[in-house]
Amino acid sequence: MEQLKGACILGQSGGPTAVINASAYGVIKAALDADCITAVYGAEHGIKGVLNDRLFDMGREDPKELELLRNTPSSELGSCRYKLAEPEVDDTDYRKIHEIFKKYNVRYFFYNGGNDSMDTCDKISRYMDKVGYECRVIGVPKTIDNDLFGTDHCPGFGSAAKYIATSTAEVYKDAHVYDTGMVTIIEIMGRHAGWLAAASSLASLSGCGPDLIYLPETNFVMDRFLEDVERVYKEKGNCLVAVSEGAHYENGLFVSEVQKSATDGFGHMQLGGLSVLLADVVKKNTGVKKVRDIELSLLQRCAAHMASKTDIDEAVLAGKAAVEAAVAGETGKMVAFERETVNDKYACRTKLVPLTSVANLEKKIPMDWITMEGNGVNQKYIEYALPLIQGEPERTTKYSLPRFAKLKKILAE
């Protein structure tokens, strides 16, 4: 393969995670080290930064600050949720991107995100191919939701899972302190897949797991939920529930939406999320007096302080692998993970999958990992998820507070 000389652009896209910057670090470091890559640009707010000609010169950053990206949550370059049109329908954006690529002689494009971002990546790859502009396009996976196709798991998931498991264990402790019983409902992210809510089950290894878990992989039945809660509460005098925000009825409607309209017939929008609503239903329909709802909200995706070292290392690895693949001539691919067992231990190696096989699809928890009753997960899930949360990262702190990366963000000339 002949060497392709030119600049590269890295963009971050979609919802941030605790380790998306670790992948950025992997890309930036490997790209700065690659002889054929002449300049390394970070696009401000993902593809929008390309369209707006807002590119930061990563070569002018302090290497020590770049290294701190490993433990800096959220998308340091800025993110976006911008959907490119189909190039056949409207190629305005693509022509602009092409122009910018030519302006900076961009020959490598790395995009870090979830399934929507892989769609963006795929479209750009195909367009450049069509217009005969040589640019190698590689996607770097990212999503706390862990719902990307073609990869064993996604960077971002392990850290969120670890935060959820640890927080569930701690909340369990707190919720079991009084002799007067309590039902506690923890709402966890995941609109269409239950990987994150299921991670609460890992708290069982601390002896503090939830009693019931409801996932979007099964249909939610309100009466059965109430029966479950009452049964557990009767048996144990307490009940800890984990529920995916994406819990839905058989007809596909989200429980949160249906419940909102049901509880208020006067057209008033009920406030709060699913856990608030379910707590209200439990209060009204059971004898339980004390019901507490907890929404993990943004905390679960930005908690870099609880990141998994495995997740961070793999996130960096994914970024590095993307650069290596592109330099070696690959394009139109996403870096993916393959799980291996080496000396009886979990190991992870990277592979490449076509972007077209990933874009816009969603991977769910296999049904045989979910209990018959649809209110929990079994050992198969534990065995899958546990290796991904292992290890405590070295965190840089100042005054015992996080010391995040401070980038200069100097615009490219």
Added chain:
Amino acid sequence: MEQLKGACILGQSGGPTAVINASAYGVIKAALDADCITAVYGAEHGIKGVLNDRLFDMGREDPKELELLRNTPSSELGSCRYKLAEPEVDDTDYRKIHEIFKKYNVRYFFYNGGNDSMDTCDKISRYMDKVGYECRVIGVPKTIDNDLFGTDHCPGFGSAAKYIATSTAEVYKDAHVYDTGMVTIIEIMGRHAGWLAAASSLASLSGCGPDLIYLPETNFVMDRFLEDVERVYKEKGNCLVAVSEGAHYENGLFVSEVQKSATDGFGHMQLGGLSVLLADVVKKNTGVKKVRDIELSLLQRCAAHMASKTDIDEAVLAGKAAVEAAVAGETGKMVAFERETVNDKYACRTKLVPLTSVANLEKKIPMDWITMEGNGVNQKYIEYALPLIQGEPERTTKYSLPRFAKLKKILAE
């Protein structure tokens, strides 16, 4: 002082914290080591365990498990919110307690809790004195709220403050990722004092502090709040707000309560807490489209994984000091902290204060630590709180998940 030989009881009371078990460890360890203390009992669910004759023999626990109490959140012996009657009005409970004390020859009583618990402590002390039963009663302070009188600060506060500051910094990162602006409202515990909500200001040392902080020490004015938010949002394109759950109007009514009745005239109880309600008000009254509410809920008081080493060490110290004081002949006192500066560094020593001077009182943030506009705190608060969050504790984990203490809880014979 003549040596008083007999058993001791330790009770945990009120809302749990990340380090209340560290104080328990301090008491148990020192009591087991004290020659004059013949047995060490842990009362199940605080004073209720005494009334119900449910005492666990701490001498039969594995010392290694006891040591794990240092990093086990919540009240391992169980807590209660049980208010003893005035002994002059109804002495039933006191007679029962006296009976149990005699049954086990209890001569030392340690009670770990907040201002209500110090009231319990004080009443028992006075009753035993009145009936001529020699028993030394010492209170051990505990509350994340930091609102106890007579002490520079309380065990439990430092760890909660550290969790709040770190989470605020992480949420700040997450909330600043898109180029479309957002208002984020974080609700923090504290009904009557703003120590915890103010701890969000420490995130400014990570460069990620909130723009606005509202505390119960000042009166909340909805119009001014909306003006503040709009001004910051206009200036920065983003606004991060921290608010005490105890934010109240000039007439003393909690904003959350008033707002609930205001938004729904049909007698429907609005669900959710203050942050949900304020987010709704911002949405309806400003041009801001994206408003997010986050309630830190129980997470902030049970997050042992984010505990401050200083807080843990001081919590142990408080427990130990209680035993030493009692053995030395003290009674009717609470252990308190005095802040010292040794070699230009923060140091903390214990002292004793009369229980009567502590019970049922609340300490608030001094008004000159709060900004003129009532929407933030100044450097004085930072200087006060920062030393209390210092240091990362050694955490025992298994599978990278918390390994909490497992007590056998064998009933006393």
